[in-house]
Amino acid sequence: MHPDSFADHEERNGRRRIAIVIGTRPEAVKLAPVALALSRSSWADPVLITTGQHGDVVPETLSCFGLRPDIELTVRRGNDSVAELTAGLLSRLDGALRATAAQAVVVQGDTSSALAGAMAGFFAAVPVAHVEAGLRSGDPRSPFPEEAHRKMIAGITDVHLAPTRAARDNLLAEGVAAERIHVTGNTVIDAVVEASRRPTASGNPLLREVEQSGAPLVLVTAHRRENWGEPIRRVSGAVADLSRRYPDITFVVAAHMNPSVRAATEQSLRGIPNVRLTGPIPYGSFARILARSLLTITDSGGIQEEAAAFGVPVLVTRDNTERTEGITSGLARLVGTEESEIVAAVEKEFARENAFPGNAIRAVVPTNPYGDGRAGERCAAACGRLLGIRPR
Template structure:
């Protein structure tokens, strides 16, 4: 009987990561794959478009959890996924990343005696004020198999007492996702579709509470974005949460009336990456884009005190900065120029999904 595998898709960053693995596992004769969508992101721009972009089928199971506090989301996912497993058991559950659903599904499965693998395990920011860090620590502490994207993640897990035989360094699946649709990204023509005519620009994404929840910090960022836009046009993909904070602080109108700032809605992966690949630099507080810009050799300015992806600092194009340093950092990057030919981190090669499938087969059939 084939090994029954649940692949959990929970929130926007997860969808693109599960796609390459889903396609590889679906071709195996030793397992069957069930795609489970928890519904943690319920906005069509932030979930459904990712299924279309990566040719994923309609999920076999949709938990339809929706929004709520961290505790509410985690609790509802645990209850709903536990019921699914009790009615239709799996042999393995694969969770991805560091969102609330990651830990919730891992916990529900482990307590029912189902083996769990964590894709993108071992990443650490050392900042426990970040909900994602708690999810990473808790998930890695209870799962059976940990797939790491970089060697520093292995080091983190070993230092925490995880047994070596539970850790497999498989590389960064985010880049499999990019390569899976690279031709479509190149031909997307997103600038034309959005009515933009920019030959040189920066791409901006901001959503973390540390940057957008405090009105004074947000005002400082807006002032610097306006300043930067006088030298480099900016395309700002505005997260719904960020838009609400900008409106509440009376700052949205400022950006709307700044000629060099182009506000757009959140994009599907293909359209967004078309903008990223054409950008002179990225300004962000997100996690994934730190990896993609390192892969592409595009400077990335991350408005955070820390990152769970330090390899993008030591072997990539990423740099951390505080909100007050943004304008000066942009000037420094523009003076330095691009460095697209720099070496990529080990196993960041677009082949991680195959290594993950081999690892799962080895452990599942042992």
């Protein structure tokens, strides 16, 4: 929808306009259930604003859920400076919020787009709802800059949509009033289960081969800024070692879209017969591959949660994690980025008796610590209460 038509549209439908700010693929995944729940309501008019932080992959991911952006912004990328990125995002989002006359702003997680969206809402005196609020690692520089972003967003948020009780406790400990916190579950559970059940085949021949093969799979990702350079090279070295030790297992390496990160990941893995260097994977294929994986090796926060939906063990290549529920439940283990530690952790997983029940897609874990698949509905209802509406 063109911004000039928003005022007339509001007069016609009488709904409250909710701006949903989406910058990265994980934000698209985690905000899709919220956008869908709002669109099904009788009172909300969700407006999807993409910032351009992750480029074309965001509209592509939204399309997996039958969604498309209403406003597509672009952001000029320079030298990977977080300050430059955030400043550009803030300026463009300020204009978009004013053009749409948004009555509330929804942001998710801890990206530069989320911080800029919350700031733009605050400066425009528009109430802010923060999806996935309250995650804390306890170290302001790890993950960087995400941990600092979370705390900054918390300071200007009107309603905190905490995915778990542990996240709620973190917010309470920081002085957030209990009535401003809603425990919703994590929207990624809604999204990944829905995407894994969709039968759409990938247009990428390599991904089609992976999905259709009967080989056991291990899914590998690496992208966090604090792991750039040598840590990612060590993770890749561990995968190369493991691929030689386990020639019957296919290692699916979803390298990051950043060219320098991707080069560091793929340098030691090219040409290995049982390694598939897929590059970024469309979300539907990703969900189906994750669902039938033996385990995943990742530094992604989102994948720690998504894997829990299918009971897939996670080896977290970080020194700490804000997703403590996975560690507590035993679904995830911190292994760091030392090559020998990663190899030893994978061997331990493979050695567990009856650890992996075949290659079939697993059922949703009934005691998933991250939620029950209805988080999107709860987030939408909390937005309604924020605006004085009492939806069922």
